[in-house]
Amino acid sequence: MSAGPPAAASSDRAAAAAHEDWGGTGGPAPPTYEAALAALAAVRPDLVVMTAENRAAIRNLPPLLGPRFVDVGICEQTMIGAAAGLALRGRTPVVHALSTFLVMRAFEFIRTDVGIGNLPVKLIGAVPGFLSDGNGPTHQALEDVALMRGIPHMQVICPADEEELIAALPAIVDSRAPCYVRYNAMRPAVAHTTPFEIGRAELLAPGDAGADGSAGAGVTLLTYGFLLREVAEARRLLEERGVPAALINLRTLKPLDEAAVLAAARRSRLLVAVEDHFQTGGLYSILAELLVGRGLPCRLHSISLGERWFKPALLADVLAHEGFTGEAIAAKVLAAAGEPGGRSELDETWTDRPGGAARPAGWR
Amino acid sequence: LSPETAATVATRSSPSPPSTAGEGASAAWELDQLPALALRVREHIVRLATGGGCFIGASLSCADLLVHLYTRILRLTPETLGDPGRDYLFLSKGHDVPALYGTLAELGYIPRQRLGNHLKTSDSIYWHPNRAVPGVEFHSGSLGHLLSVAIGVALDIRLRGGPNRVWVILGDGELDEGSVWEACLVASALRLDNLTAIVDRNEFQANVRTEELVPLEPIPAKFEAFGWSCRTADGHDFGALEAALGPLREAPLAPGRPSVVVARTVRGKGLPSIEARADRWFANFTAEEIDGLLAELHGGPSRGLTSEGLVVR
Numbered sequence: 319m320s321a322g323p324p325a326a327a328s329s330d331r332a333a334a335a336a337h338e339d340w341g342g343t344g345g346p347a348p349p350t351y352e353a354a355l356a357a358l359a360a361v362r363p364d365l366v367v368m369t370a371e372n373r374a375a376i377r378n379l380p381p382l383l384g385p386r387f388v389d390v391g392i393c394e395q396t397m398i399g400a401a402a403g404l405a406l407r408g409r410t411p412v413v414h415a416l417s418t419f420l421v422m423r424a425f426e427f428i429r430t431d432v433g434i435g436n437l438p439v440k441l442i443g444a445v446p447g448f449l450s451d452g453n454g455p456t457h458q459a460l461e462d463v464a465l466m467r468g469i470p471h472m473q474v475i476c477p478a479d480e481e482e483l484i485a486a487l488p489a490i491v492d493s494r495a496p497c498y499v500r501y502n503a504m505r506p507a508v509a510h511t512t513p514f515e516i517g518r519a520e521l522l523a524p525g526d527a528g529a530d531g532s533a534g535a536g537v538t539l540l541t542y543g544f545l546l547r548e549v550a551e552a553r554r555l556l557e558e559r560g561v562p563a564a565l566i567n568l569r570t571l572k573p574l575d576e577a578a579v580l581a582a583a584r585r586s587r588l589l590v591a592v593e594d595h596f597q598t599g600g601l602y603s604i605l606a607e608l609l610v611g612r613g614l615p616c617r618l619h620s621i622s623l624g625e626r627w628f629k630p631a632l633l634a635d636v637l638a639h640e641g642f643t644g645e646a647i648a649a650k651v652l653a654a655a656g657e658p659g660g661r662s663e664l665d666e667t668w669t670d671r672p673g674g675a676a677r678p679a680g681w682r
Numbered sequence: 683l684s685p686e687t688a689a690t691v692a693t694r695s696s697p698s699p700p701s702t703a704g705e706g707a708s709a710a711w712e713l714d715q716l717p718a719l720a721l722r723v724r725e726h727i728v729r730l731a732t733g734g735g736c737f738i739g740a741s742l743s744c745a746d747l748l749v750h751l752y753t754r755i756l757r758l759t760p761e762t763l764g765d766p767g768r769d770y771l772f773l774s775k776g777h778d779v780p781a782l783y784g785t786l787a788e789l790g791y792i793p794r795q796r797l798g799n800h801l802k803t804s805d806s807i808y809w810h811p812n813r814a815v816p817g818v819e820f821h822s823g824s825l826g827h828l829l830s831v832a833i834g835v836a837l838d839i840r841l842r843g844g845p846n847r848v849w850v851i852l853g854d855g856e857l858d859e860g861s862v863w864e865a866c867l868v869a870s871a872l873r874l875d876n877l878t879a880i881v882d883r884n885e886f887q888a889n890v891r892t893e894e895l896v897p898l899e900p901i902p903a904k905f906e907a908f909g910w911s912c913r914t915a916d917g918h919d920f921g922a923l924e925a926a927l928g929p930l931r932e933a934p935l936a937p938g939r940p941s942v943v944v945a946r947t948v949r950g951k952g953l954p955s956i957e958a959r960a961d962r963w964f965a966n967f968t969a970e971e972i973d974g975l976l977a978e979l980h981g982g983p984s985r986g987l988t989s990e991g992l993v994v995r
Contacts, residue, residue, distance in 0.1 A: 385840075385841055386841070388837065388872075390868045390871075390872075391867070391868065391871065393864045393865075393867065393868050395826075395830065395861045395864055395865075396830040396833065396861065396864045396865045396867075396868045397830075398830070399827055399828070399829070399830020399831045399833065399834065399861075399865065400830050400831070400833040400834035400837065400868070401834060402820075402830075402831050402834060403820075403830070403831040403832060403833060403834020403835040403836075403837070403838070404834040404835070404837065404838050405834070406819075406820065406831070406834070406835060407766065407834070407835055407838035407839070408766075408838075409834075409838055411834075426824065427827065427830070427861075430821075430824050430827060431820075431827055431830075431831060434821055435820070435821070
């Protein structure tokens with residue numbers, strides 16, 4: 319596998335950049351995934367932490383875990399097979415690698431050893447989606463959700479930030495199902511309002527609905543992972559434009575909080591799925607499958623990467639270039655909703671713009 | 683993370699499971715009983731080669747290996763299948779599972795009549811191993827997987843300080859898979875000397891001789907270069923297998939290194955009409971042909987086979 323160490327270093331840089339960009343204050347260090355995992359391992363002797371030489375998130379664990387920290391080197395397939403073997407003996411392996419190499423290089427091992435065996439192996443995929451920032455398309459996991467949710471029994475969990483990741487961790491290791499986690503250690507994206515629960519979404523803004531969320535919102539935005547921050551900003555901007563929108567942080571894509579989605583579909587004229595994933599197989603597909611299956615004629619719009627890899631750059635520039643800033647998302651939603659001030663991806667591709675970071679013309 | 687937390691984490695591990703697997707079946711079987719047992723296993727294999735067929739060639743090549751392991755080497759009995767202190771055998775070249783089915787049936791792990799359920803939806807006796815069959819430790823069929831799975835089991839046994847050992851049967855054609863060599867690197871790096879691989883060196887892969895497609899020799903030197911200790915043995919000579927595998931029941935060939943035994947075998951062993959033939963990998967014979975092959979197994983003349991040789995399945 320190419321460039322384990324550079325990718326890890328890049329991930330560190332991305333995290334640091336994100337920390338700066340997104341409101342790092344220099345205050346007390348927030349709780350970390352690493353500390354949460356160590357604390358769980360201290361009380362759960364079944365936990366074994368593994369990595370295919372991707373240590374960015376677990377650098378300090380070897381002396382704490384001793385022989386329960388296993389670094390197999392750049393051997394994703396062997397790591398998954400060995401994790402299955404450990405699970406056969408009653409362990410709960412928590413394995414780490416970059417998402418692309420974890421779910422694609424080792425896909426058949428995940429599907430065949432972990433999936434057919436239905437073993438509680440926890441797959442922690444680093445730098446998924448846009449979080450691979452400057453690494454380039456070899457490192458862009460934009461089909462990971464599609465691949466992992468296609469495996470029977472596999473849970474797919476996509477925390478919006480490190481706070482949510484830490485909140486999810488006990489449920490992840492308690493579950494006896496195999497589980498894929500889109501690892502994300504960003505600063506909190508929003509003030510979370512709902513305790514984490516596998517299969518339960520977080521309704522962050524009811525749009526123009528009543529307090530019970532039942533009345534008619536025009537638009538509901540649905541997203542997962544670190545993009546929640548940008549989508550929350552888009553929602554705020556839409557509200558300023560007089561287009562109130564509800565916002566759902568899905569958190570777990572499998573199992574899906576079907577009740578939350580169906581309620582949104584009943585009260586909205588437009589659902590918008592925002593994701594740093596190819597259009598095929600991710601949230602847009604998940605929602606479409608549910609809505610068609612239940613016969614709900616709600617419009618569903620995708621803001622995704624369609625069928626393209628993204629332009630590699632530092633994360634903030636990637637978001638601007640690809641049209642995934644709060645402002646750009648809001649403009650796309652307005653276009654999809656037929657409101658003035660909208661800017662459809664069909665009008666002009668966002669990637670055509672020189673410099674990539676400019677605001678849509680006429681915005682605000 | 684405080685030092686107290688560190689100390690707590692480092693010293694917490696699951697208690698060693700009780701080792702009641704005992705001496706396994708080995709005490710009950712003398713070497714001179716094994717040829718007759720292996721013959722009965724081969725009869726099962728031949729009977730599975732009709733009504734849909736099976737991978738007969740590769741099954742016959744490793745029948746003696748499996749018989750020897752289950753009777754003389756593994757600390758395992760039908761009663762200790764769930765004991766964490768048992769020895770583990772993983773069949774990584776899963777298509778030779780008829781030899782395992784036959785061995786398990788003869789040694790009381792499964793009723794013999796269950797083999798009559800081959801390819802029936804009412805049971806789980808099919809062309810590759812699965813855990814619905816008592817004695818099968820893990821499913822296989824996709825080559826290049828179970829050495830990695832065995833690493834995980836061997837690693838956990840070492841974490842718990844267990845004395846039990848882990849065995850993996852690999853096909854020689856399976857050595858084409860890169861994941862085998864990845865696992866060899868990792869097993870060596872982890873110094874898993876409670877792990878032993880056995881290569882069923884029958885010199886064929888599905889359609890052709892291995893050396894005519896992707897040459898594998900020198901296999902022992904390759905394993906040695908990857909940090910393993912290697913021996914070779916005649917895979918059809920129980921005396922030779924005893925000499926090669928017996929000591930590995932107690933200790934690795936070298937401390938700190940995984941061990942491998944390259945067992946020289948013959949594809950289709952026991953049936954001269956299909957031995958070492960590229961077109962008898964997977965076969966589905968008529969009932970009459972099965973009768974002829976059973977007679978041939980007992981030393982009768984070859985009657986000739988007219989069923990089409992199914993080269994690939």
